[in-house]
Amino acid sequence: MTSRTTGRIAHFLGLVLVTACALFPVYWMFSSSFKNQVDLLAAPPVWTFTPTLQNYVDVFADPKTLNGTINSFIVASATTVLALLFGTPAAYALARFEFRGKADLWFWFITNRMISPIVLALPVYLLAQQARLLDTHIVLVLIYLTFNLPIVVWICTDQFRSIPPELEQAARLEGASQFRIFWQLYLPLGAPGVAVSAIFSFIFSWNELLYALVLTRRAAQTAPVAATSYMSGYEVPWGKIMATGSVIVLPVIVFSIIVSRHMVRGLTMGATK
């Protein structure tokens, strides 16, 4: 065997190992969600078993998971729409205008991306309590803007910059207003970036735990909080927990594969291209 073939085999095995490690925990959750209680508590754990859908039946019979999933969907969609509504015009301004304080504005957006939710959770809890907004969708929708808006602004600015300025000049010669140029030129041409930023905004909101844990009780409880609350009983219902976890994770996995090429850009606010 030549050393080239050995190298190729090692390369292949290395890639297989990495893929297996990356997928294993999520695979283990999915497979556990199809186990009955006996198989779940088998020691040592079993790898082959007769699958059952009972956990999913139980989970969707429980209003907690169902409401949690619906609440998560409402909150994540609403906050994404707001982030796009507020963020895309700002991205247009940042992409095409020079103005004083631009660097400071960037700094502020990036700080918002890095800030620990606990910093805002304390005051927002007190403010929401005074405004009687605890346990409502609206308080989560608004607070999630603190991390969604910077993401939308960043990705869309990048996208709008790649649109040739000549198009805008031509439109202006035709007498198009500034707003029409944004609405009918930049938004359609920048649609791919807008879509990617919307997906990121949805994923981050869907995944959020700390704000939801602190700011909701029952009515507006989101799916991650519902999944977590199953842990608090005396006997831990592992099947239900893993089924709820699978329900939560499935949509974000689909979305993340769609935006996989942009994942790093989204998580670093564009440190790498």
Add this chain to the structure above:
Amino acid sequence: MTNPSKGAPPRPARRNLAYGRWTPAFFLAPAIVALLAVGLYPTIFAVVTSFRRYNITRTRDGFPFIGFDNYVAVLTDPSFWGALGVTARFFFAVVPAQIVLGLLIALLLHRPGLDFMRALTRISLVIPLATTYAVVGLIGRLVFNREFGVANQFLSWFGIGPVSWLADPLGAFAAIALMDIWQWTPFVTLILLAGLSMVPPEIEEAARLETRSKLALLRHVQLPYLLPGLTAILILRSADILKLFDVPFIMTRGGPGASTELVSIYIQRIGFRVFDIGLASAQAILLLIMTILLSRLYIRLVYREIE
């Protein structure tokens, strides 16, 4: 950009000549107003709260201003420094491992050949990054269970006896660190891979003819292209570990003892389980100051194009 209208008198060149001076403001206003309302206003409220005695369980005397007392209390409180210590230990436990593993995997992905397998690996690396952090914590609880967890099964194949992961201070720390390494190594990998693909192919080819040592290639040719990414990794991982909450909260709630009480978990406990919101606000403001410093550093070192 020049003024397209005919016959306009020549004026000193300014980029936005054709735009109204306030045009950018109209487009920026919604985003800025929104962030002021949901970001800045609560922050100011937190600063004010941090100067009050504000304990929800003792409301009889109201919430009087007490100057810097909360800050003095925080800075002389060994458990706050303990939480920062745990956070720093966590950083040094996970980030070097993530960089080493990330670099190895990035090199595997950068190596030519096996296109389909490389594409598959790249896609599968995205999945840990997207997995809901709370669910990662729940998976961790199951995987690291002493009796029926799969982690102990793996160890038993190597003849290592059952470890009581989450009940043991060191074991709990290691379990959370392992979940973090699983979730964030792909992030490091993808950043480093982007750096590797910035090396001009002709330079890499020429260097490969010069030397057969992969280490020399890495050090002299590829490393310069990896440095910006490494800077970004160090700063972003610091910020992310300062805000790390979901996984340790679900796996251990900071225990046993305070062995996994990272700083965000600690502040959450003081604020929402001890209900000393004034003290917790002072801690949160100190955390915010650290974040602002990191963010400044990030702009300075990574974001050169903006300034």
